[in-house]
Amino acid sequence: MAAHHDVWQITIELLKKKIPILLQMDRKLSLLLVVCLLTGISATKYDEFTYNGFQRSELYLDGVAEITPNGLLILTNTTRNQQGHAFHKVPLHFKNTSEGNIYSFSTCFVFAILPEHPDVSGHGLAFVLSPTRGLPGAMPNQYLGLFNSANNGNSSNHVLAVELDTISNPEFGDIDSNHVGIDVNGLRSTDAAPASYFVEKIDKFKKLSLISGEPMQVWVDYSNPEKKLNVTISPISVPKPSHPLLSSFVNLSSVILETMYIGFSSSTGSILTSHYVLGWSFKMNGQAAALNLSSLPSLPLKKHRRNLSSLIIWLSLGVVVFITITACSIAYIIRRKARYAEVLEEWELENRTHRFSYKELFKATKGFPEKNLLGVGGFGRVYKGELPTSKTEIAVKRISHDSKQGMREFVGEIASNSQLRHRNLVQLLGYSRRKGEVLLVYEFMTNGSLDKFLYDANNPTTLGWSQRLKIIRGVASGLLYLHEEWEQIVVHRDIKASNVLLDSEMNGKLGDFGLSTLYDHGSDPQITRVVGTFGYIAPELTKTGRATTSTDVFAFGVFVLEVVCGRRPIVQQDSQDLHLVDWVWKSWRNGVILEVTDARLGGDYHLGEVEMILKIGLLCSHPVPAARPTMRQVMQFLNGDLSLPQMPKGGRGITISSPEHAEELEES
Template identity: 85%
Template sequence: MDPKLSLLLVICMLTGITANKYDEFTYNGFKRSELYLDGIAEITPNGLLRLTNTTRSQRGHAFHKVPLHLKNSSDGNVYSFSTCFVFAILPEYPDVAGDGLAFVLSPNMELPGALPKQFLGLFNSTNNGNSANHVLAIELDTILNIDFGDINNNHVGIDVNGLRSINAATASYFIENIGEFKNLSLISGEPMQVWVDYSNLEKKLNVTISPMSVPKPSHPLLSSFMNLSSVILDTMYIGFSASTGSSVPSNYVLGWSFKMNGQAGALNLSSLPSLPSKKHGRKLASLIIWLSLGVVVFITITAFSIAYIIRRKARYAEVLEEWELEHRTHRFSYKELFKATKGFREQNLLGVGGFGRVYKGELPTSKTEIAVKTISHGSKQGMREVVGEIASNSQLRHRNLVQLLGYSRRRGELLVVYEFMSNGSLDKFLYDTSKPTTLCWSQRQNIIRGVASGLLYLHEELEQIVVHRDIKASNVLLDGEMNGKLGDFGLSRLYDHGSDAQITHVVGTFGYIAPELTKTGRATTRTDVFAFGVFILEVVCGRRPIMQQESPDLHLVDGVWRSWRSGVILEVADARLEGDYNPKDVELILKIGLLCSHPAPAARPTMRQVMQLLDGDLSLPEIPKDGRGEELEES
């Protein structure tokens, strides 16, 4: 750096005076030389800042290269500042959210140790929430993460040193003429403008958002009184951070302005670079060529083209009816899935179950790995109900639920598309002798806790209760890090909190069905808890719910109860663990399994109580030797 420039910066820092040359800027589009880029962030040829691309589990950072002196050295107060930027999130699939992005003030540009996925490239599980981070972020979040207390999967939040927002609201903007806020979809793919303004005098931070074409609303979406002096250091970097997870949206920034001790300059919206378009018009030259062709040649080519299309469409013929439009769920074309699975060839077959065959596939354009389940269904009304359930379940967002991406229909066949889980189903690791590795105790604990967390989300953390109705080891899938995710929502049903479950046919898998279900026909959260209890015992014991005939007890639950009454409950633990575990931990989880699979529904805990028992936040009640436990108090 030029010595005179360095001297000027030092004088400014010592006197608490900021030089306009260094405390404001405006970018109507970007150049590579203007920003510090990290991770997968890049500048496109037309000047877009692209923070993330279609690469999974990655992060992207972009910072203004020159650090800003944000504090008055005389009194230690943070200067007022204002920034404005235009962003857009283009999802991989319509209405399928991925991880969002954040505007960030940080002491450094590298954000060392920051992780992708839910951490937005800002923090990790160790430093999230640590006051030593000195990070202020405005998150534009499109994932509901219960660990961070998110309000929904489409919100704006103010974050200080961690991803648990101190203030958050559903993405929306104030409409002047009606005096109300109107909701925005952050994953609409449309450009939106954000203003972040901090007043040193009022010690107040405002965040305002609107569609790019709408002027800055008079009412901010978020307004928080906060003194940033303890968060902001003397010198900070400002920029953006984003990350990808299982879904890979493209996060773009089109323009950006910043000013200290004043209002950020307005962006020249008409000169901002254009976002990528999925629509491609015909070129003028092609149009001219076609118009120049003779009528006879045109008719001949058209006739051959129509005949070819008819033959080709016959192969990929599919049905789209009016009632499907109301569900607003992503529908894949049959042709797309046919190519993804290489024609549903046997080499791509992952497994065969009671509801159909499952194939591995790779979407041709995005190279996303998927699992496709084929289901034959002859009833039109039944097909409508199944698609309705798919529409409902596709909105579920939880790290321990297999993400349902969409569906396709062709004649009497329904195809359901899920995210691909590289390690397959849990039952293969428990019972397949050809598997070279045995699940260790910590992995089994983690899987049990993950499935419990997913069930808590289904039962209590949604607007409607979701009853899964088919919890078992073969419906728990493992990702590349051996994290358990509950899948196969083919039997799930939704109903409102406080309402009674409808009487239905008894469905599920023998060995996991609660005794009252065979009498009443009502699937409830309590019947899910029973199946989860059997699942716990299955994972710990490494044995199927219905054991071999030579066993003293036909049912696994009965065998564990017998061992508990005899005072030798640890003997039921999987022998392949070779005793490599904490006996107290194994005994606790076995008792939780017995409690969940109690024959009396009222004696079973809720999934929230199960999580509290697993976390040690709730004492396990005494389980009498006769198997009649007391009820837990609601906490």
């Protein structure tokens, strides 16, 4: 009603100012002209628009979306697990009522994604056509504020979206963590490509980083006669490229309804990220008008980390202060420098990992006091902290690293690990370095490590079966990503319950990549040093020292049995070491496999699921590497897409706890 009232006011003004003669005409003729004028204005107003910046009255907003005083549309701000929507207030007619044909359409918009930390982002944003405004029931995080776990992929959604996705979600078949995709009724894209734009001079596509914080322009053009949807993207300073990034044949006849709302949707996860739209134009049956780039609202200033040039300026000012201040002040400054002194070498600038200042982490943890200590491991002490500016909760691990020769490789692996993005991996946010110490900064996990729930007698919370199964699935998904789905193979080398952390929703995330190593797909890992935790180390490691994805699978198998049984991998019994894998395997041979389940479960579980998970644990911890499944096969077992192989109950001669005899397998 408000939209029609606006049109009526415009009509009255035109009648008064532009066509005063109408007031003297016959009443019926005047009314006819008014209707004609109203129809013309409606078509012009609703079928074509251009926003070089926005006003609150022009859009329907919900969630955390807002418009700044200078006309900048903020879809999501620096809050976790939120979503925001911004839709054109009036629905548009996308179909010819009489013939049922979809109209061709074109849109152009400028967006920017500003993460709190470089190379770490929320989940992205999408241009969307929807039957309703606001998308009720939609969820944040990986669902981009478009769908939820129940309706994702349903044909009844009638939603078309072009996603600018900055997180790799394997469950949706994402190609990487920096891509553009076409989504029809769900988040499994019908077509997708890494974010890039075509450059005429070199006759090929050049990569773009969606989370660079720089404004970029997107064109979405649909031709109904050809049934073709083109998506083109470029930096704001580059005119529309001649080649679209995506050119996909999509028949939208069953997707688009007669009237649809158009707008934008975005969401955040655990990483603080702001998603912006600076300008937007749209036209039905024609080319959307070009935006006036010079009049678009400005983005907030980015918080750049201190670089080498600013460090030089700071040191220069320090020299001036040294000359002019008193001896007492000099002594004070020297003491402060000693406290916050860092090591920064030129080669570190080659890594794209975010580097925190030691001073920043010192203040975030309030000086690393014992009361902020989260835990102590063989590779360092972990402290809880909060970044002063963003209020982001973090976990800081302090590691001694005295080897100058290996420091460059160590920081290089930190840089690689910080680019790992998966919902079941603890996100490495960055690092700091001073003297012989490296400080790793991770996202803070509210519920701490899994082993506290399995073994801490003072912990009142008992994990139920559904929670344990969810954690096992999550860790398996994270390992599949490390082994097969990232650009390099990552061997974790220290999978265990204490390295699985739980967020506020009890989702399991694999953390502590201090021992991990990387190598290229198709290459042979050259690792000859045995590292890890006793009880999780594969038998062949003691012979060859070669850590592979198969040795990770072995440790995962022990971890699975640990979660189901609620027992550590090695326990003392009658002055002897009792190995968990031996014990479970013996129970399997004796036909009492379900007796190994954690007594705290109280029998409250699905018998078939428990038996399946225990079999997966035994299969993964098989003493012969060739008999173990890959993590992809493990996920297929868990999802019911692949049947478990027959496991003979005879199994004589298998001695898991004696590596020197581990491969002596007798026939059943």
